[in-house]
Amino acid sequence: MFATLGATTALAGFTLVFLGVVITRYEETIPGASVRVRSRFVGPAGGLLGAFMLGLATVGMSFAWLVARGGHGFYVVVVVLFAVQIVSTALASGYVTRGVLRKT
Numbered sequence: 770m771f772a773t774l775g776a777t778t779a780l781a782g783f784t785l786v787f788l789g790v791v792i793t794r795y796e797e798t799i800p801g802a803s804v805r806v807r808s809r810f811v812g813p814a815g816g817l818l819g820a821f822m823l824g825l826a827t828v829g830m831s832f833a834w835l836v837a838r839g840g841h842g843f844y845v846v847v848v849v850l851f852a853v854q855i856v857s858t859a860l861a862s863g864y865v866t867r868g869v870l871r872k873t
Contacts, residue, residue: 774831777851781824784858788817791865813865820854820861827854 795810827850834843 771835773847773851774828774835777824777827777831777847777854780854780858781821781828784817784821784824784861787862787865788814788821791817809868813861813868816861816864820857823850823854823857827851 791810791814795807795814798807798810827847830843830847830850834840834847837843
């Protein structure tokens with residue numbers, strides 16, 4: 770379970786860094802730019818924020834599993850949340866990459 774806690778924390782950190790890159794890109798956009806140009810970053814940032822929050826929930830459940838000294842129920846929840854976290858991070862990252870690279 771320590772491995773799952775570490776992997777979950779690392780993935781949440783990766784997602785937070787990626788969110789920071791998107792926010793920086795948004796802030797670097799010329800203030801006078803059209804709403805359409807600036808709004809390209811709002812949706813992807815929301816997706817990454819959701820993936821990060823899911824990561825925090827998974828870290829919390831992993832920690833609760835350790836504090837409770839195990840239990841099959843906690844283990845199943847943590848493994849399922851971790852799988853969902855991996856998928857949501859991959860989807861959010863793909864969405865952001867597609868949105869940022871898309872020509873307007």
